[in-house]
Amino acid sequence: MTGLGEQILFWVLGPISVVAALGLLFAKKAVHAAICVALVMVNLGIFYLAEQAPFLGVIQIFVYTGAVMMLFLFVVMLIGVDSSDSLVETLRGQRWAALLLALGLAVLIFTAVGTVTFGPMQGLDDVNNGAGNVSTLASLIFGQYVWAFEITSALLITAAMGAMVLAHRERLGQRPGQRVWAERRVRSGRNVAGLPAPGVYARSNAVDTPALLPDGTPSELSVSRVLVAREQVTTPVPYITSAEDVEGEIEEGYER
Amino acid sequence: MSNATFALEALTGIPQHLAALAPATTDNPKADFSDTPWWLSLVKALLIFVYLLLSTLLVIWFERRVIGRMQQRPGPNRTGPFGLLQTLADGMKLMLKEDITPAAADRVVYSLAPLIAATMAFVSFAIIPIGPDVWMFGHHTPLQLTDLPVAVLLVLAVAGIGVYGIVLAGWSSGSTYPLVGGLRSSAQVISYEIAMGLALVAVFLYSGSMSTSQIVAAQSSLWYILPAFFSFVVYVITMVGETNRLPFDLAEGEGELTGGFHTEYSSMRFAMFYLAEYINMFTVSALATTMFLGGWQAPPGIAAINSGMFNHGWWGILWFTIKLWIFMWFFVWLRGSLPRVRYDQFMRLGWKFLIPVTLAWVVAVAFIRGAQLGYLGDSTVGLVGREFPVATLVIVGVIAALALGATWVWEGKQADKVARESAPPPERIDPYAGGYPVPPMPGQELVEPSPAISGSPTPVALKEDTRG
Numbered sequence: 001m002t003g004l005g006e007q008i009l010f011w012v013l014g015p016i017s018v019v020a021a022l023g024l025l026f027a028k029k030a031v032h033a034a035i036c037v038a039l040v041m042v043n044l045g046i047f048y049l050a051e052q053a054p055f056l057g058v059i060q061i062f063v064y065t066g067a068v069m070m071l072f073l074f075v076v077m078l079i080g081v082d083s084s085d086s087l088v089e090t091l092r093g094q095r096w097a098a099l100l101l102a103l104g105l106a107v108l109i110f111t112a113v114g115t116v117t118f119g120p121m122q123g124l125d126d127v128n129n130g131a132g133n134v135s136t137l138a139s140l141i142f143g144q145y146v147w148a149f150e151i152t153s154a155l156l157i158t159a160a161m162g163a164m165v166l167a168h169r170e171r172l173g174q175r176p177g178q179r180v181w182a183e184r185r186v187r188s189g190r191n192v193a194g195l196p197a198p199g200v201y202a203r204s205n206a207v208d209t210p211a212l213l214p215d216g217t218p219s220e221l222s223v224s225r226v227l228v229a230r231e232q233v234t235t236p237v238p239y240i241t242s243a244e245d246v247e248g249e250i251e252e253g254y255e256r
Numbered sequence: 257m258s259n260a261t262f263a264l265e266a267l268t269g270i271p272q273h274l275a276a277l278a279p280a281t282t283d284n285p286k287a288d289f290s291d292t293p294w295w296l297s298l299v300k301a302l303l304i305f306v307y308l309l310l311s312t313l314l315v316i317w318f319e320r321r322v323i324g325r326m327q328q329r330p331g332p333n334r335t336g337p338f339g340l341l342q343t344l345a346d347g348m349k350l351m352l353k354e355d356i357t358p359a360a361a362d363r364v365v366y367s368l369a370p371l372i373a374a375t376m377a378f379v380s381f382a383i384i385p386i387g388p389d390v391w392m393f394g395h396h397t398p399l400q401l402t403d404l405p406v407a408v409l410l411v412l413a414v415a416g417i418g419v420y421g422i423v424l425a426g427w428s429s430g431s432t433y434p435l436v437g438g439l440r441s442s443a444q445v446i447s448y449e450i451a452m453g454l455a456l457v458a459v460f461l462y463s464g465s466m467s468t469s470q471i472v473a474a475q476s477s478l479w480y481i482l483p484a485f486f487s488f489v490v491y492v493i494t495m496v497g498e499t500n501r502l503p504f505d506l507a508e509g510e511g512e513l514t515g516g517f518h519t520e521y522s523s524m525r526f527a528m529f530y531l532a533e534y535i536n537m538f539t540v541s542a543l544a545t546t547m548f549l550g551g552w553q554a555p556p557g558i559a560a561i562n563s564g565m566f567n568h569g570w571w572g573i574l575w576f577t578i579k580l581w582i583f584m585w586f587f588v589w590l591r592g593s594l595p596r597v598r599y600d601q602f603m604r605l606g607w608k609f610l611i612p613v614t615l616a617w618v619v620a621v622a623f624i625r626g627a628q629l630g631y632l633g634d635s636t637v638g639l640v641g642r643e644f645p646v647a648t649l650v651i652v653g654v655i656a657a658l659a660l661g662a663t664w665v666w667e668g669k670q671a672d673k674v675a676r677e678s679a680p681p682p683e684r685i686d687p688y689a690g691g692y693p694v695p696p697m698p699g700q701e702l703v704e705p706s707p708a709i710s711g712s713p714t715p716v717a718l719k720e721d722t723r724g
Contacts, residue, residue: 031427035365038420045413058409066416067446070423074442077427077435132283133405134466 006050017043030076038069052124055134196222201239202246208234216240285403287385287469292397299393300401304381312534316343319588326592347527355523360430369428370521370528373421377535379414383407384542385469387552387572399552399572400469407468408460411543412453415498419445421532422500422507426517437516440599441500441507447603448497451610455490458621459547472551481548486617488548490610492586495540497606499533501587503594504602511596541583545576552576620655627651 016039023036041064048057127136141149176184185192196219199211208227210218223233317332317340324331332342357366387399404410419442426438460466462483463474471480481488497504508516518529545551552572553559559567566575597605626632627647636643685696686703696702 029362031362031365031424035420035424038417042417054404054406055409058404058406058413062409062413062416066413066419066449070416070419070442070446073420073423073427074439077423077439128405129284130282132465135283 009046009050013043013046031073034069034073034076037072038065041065041069052128053133055137191221198222199236199239201236202243204239206234208232209236209239212236212240283465283467283470284405285407285467285469286473287398287400287403287467288389289398289402291395293395296393296395296397297401300397300399301382304386304401305378307386308378308381308535308538311538312531313343313347314340315534315537315584316346318584319591322585322588323592326589350527350530351524353523355525356520358430358520361520362428362430365424365428367525369421369425370525370532371421372424373418373532374528374535376414376418376421377532377539380411380539381535381542383410383468384539384546385472385551386576387570388568390569390572398469399570403467403469406466408456408466408471408543408547411539412449415445415536415539416449418532418536421529422517425521425529429517429520431520433513433515433519434517437507437513437519440513441517443603444500444504444507444606445498447606448494448610451490451606451614452494452498454611454614454618455487455494456547457618458484458487461618461621461625468546468551472546472553475550476553479548479550484548484621487614487621488544490614490617491544491548493610494606495544496587496590497602499536499540499587501533501537502591503597505596506599506602509596537584537587538580541580541587542576544583545579549579623651623655624648 020036020039020043024033024040027033027036042061045057045061045065048054048060051057124133127133130136131139174180185194196211198207199205199209199218199222201209208223210220210233211222213219218236220228227233320342321331321333321339332339335341335345357363382401383403385398385400385403389396389398422441422445423438426434426436426441429435459471459480462480463471465471465474500507506512506516508518513519518526521529552575554564554566554571554575565571623632627645627650630645630647632647632651635646637646637649638644681697681700683699684701684703685694687693687696
């Protein structure tokens with residue numbers, strides 16, 4: 001029989017896990033979904049601990065929550081602070097097909113699990129109180145199953161290497177350095193001293209404000225291409241007019 | 257010998273009949289909690305909480321005073337005797353400040369993050385053995401909240417969850433500096449946790465267990481700082497990286513990130529991060545004490561007095577606290593003397609140096625342990641009246657030779673590098689040799705750029721010589 005403490009633990013953490021798992025499906029922001037998965041994994045680890053498998057439980061938390069989910073979170077955060085899922089369907093009828101398949105899978109799993117019969121509970125007390133949980137596990141992994149273990153690790157390493165090779169892009173040709181750029185500019189004779197810096201005005205100093213050419217027109221070269229593409233460039237007109245106003249006032253003062 | 261056993265021996269290289277030579281003991285905790293009722297565990301949890309809070313109050317004052325001394329100034333000395341109450345006053349002020357949530361913040365996660373960081377900091381201390389068995393309220397119980405067969409792994413796992421607090425704080429603040437700080441922190445902790453775990457593996461191999469009470473008991477005759485000296489050095493480096501302290505405080509570097517992940521936090525929520533940082537320092541120091549310095553056991557000389565009277569009962573807390581504070585002093589000393597390292601240098605140190613070198617060290621320790629336990633043959637050789645196992649001598653000799661060879665190669669390379677860098681500049685220099693005018697170094701003689709102007713005979717031939 002399961003103890004009272006274990007039952008309480010299960011009925012407290014079970015619903016939390018289910019809610020967190022549903023949160024993964026329905027969360028709008030990717031980071032929220034990642035937090036939900038991390039919560040599910042911590043709960044799984046605690047369940048393992050309650051099932052007298054301390055090594056498995058702690059490793060579950062250590063590896064999956066501490067490392068794997070953290071890397072997921074890392075990537076999700078890098079992708080964008082506020083990127084939400086787009087709700088536009090790219091394949092027609094994809095959602096209904098997915099729903100049907102999910103229903104089919106659910107029926108399959110529930111019928112399969114429903115027919116399972118459990119034998120009398122053994123518990124791990126004998127094993128845990130003998131040589132100890134970790135030693136027994138170790139003698140199984142490095143004794144009876146050493147080949148399965150080694151082959152799995154070789155497969156995993158191969159997979160990791162393959163992913164790196166596939167994702168790695170070789171650079172074609174030399175990356176132009178500062179010196180090469182300078183030589184190129186001198187040779188072409190255009191913008192020899194580099195591109196003009198963005199505008200510095202009496203009341204503003206920002207990268208999104210273009211500088212003024214000698215004839216008073218704004219220089220398009222002085223602002224970054226990225227800002228132009230995003231249409232985030234401001235006009236220098238207010239700063240010029242305010243400066244002209246001040247000049248006018250000074251002249252008025254002289255005249256008085 | 258059956259075929260299957262023979263095949264297994266051939267494949268694994270471990271003779272099956274020798275498996276009986278392995279220590280037949282269990283790897284389960286040594287601490288006996290059978291006489292500990294549930295309310296006593298609650299009392300112990302409360303005591304640990306109070307111990308940690310008081311230590312934090314004290315260590316912040318201690319840090320400011322010691323750093324003050326190192327910088328030729330007194331440090332806080334106005335509030336209370338010797339300024340001892342300064343931290344309390346600062347904490348009160350922090351609590352009464354306005355709690356600001358930025359408009360761009362993700363409100364739920366923003367509040368959740370400091371809670372995760374602060375609570376996870378306290379959890380790890382549950383498995384630290386602070387003292388031996390004592391009588392407490394009529395029960396004979398160890399001075400330790402609980403123990404597991406995998407207690408040390410639990411500390412690493414909890415540290416991994418504690419990072420979520422920092423990462424989520426960075427993300428949920430909705431601004432750039434905290435985000436970069438959070439990203440740096442997650443990368444930093446994940447990479448240094450690998451080296452830290454590998455460093456601890458050597459201790460697991462020596463003690464044959466991952467339970468803290470068992471590890472402390474195994475150090476009764478020899479502290480692991482001696483046989484696992486390299487692990488100790490690596491652990492001390494990684495524990496500084498793991499707690500985001502100078503010189504590895506890249507996640508909150510003021511000069512680069514204006515505070516990093518906690519830039520937007522204020523009041524109580526900021527205080528929680530502050531508390532978590534100091535309690536994490538205590539946790540990693542306590543783990544170092546337990547793993548390498550014999551935990552609560554008295555130092556060798558004192559332990560022998562009066563047939564070990566200082567090694568029993570409540571004395572354990574004293575030795576444990578002294579060792580803990582040696583590490584805290586080391587943290588402060590580091591902060592007072594070292595500048596912050598650059599982020600890429602820090603990552604290179606972790607991935608390209610610490611992890612491979614520690615891996616090699618773990619393999620070496622595995623061989624040494626295997627030889628000690630008799631897996632590699634049990635013949636002995638007599639030397640100066642003592643018996644030494646041959647396998648151990650051979651293994652230690654091989655490792656020493658390898659280490660010596662590696663040092664020799666490395667030193668040769670260093671000498672070449674120094675010779676190359678300290679070579680004197682050429683005596684004559686053509687300032688236009690590379691196409692751009694280059695000023696001469698002190699003591700260098702200028703070659704006139706063109707023979708037509710200077711009339712000197714052959715500067716053209718020198719061009720190639722003076723380049724570079």
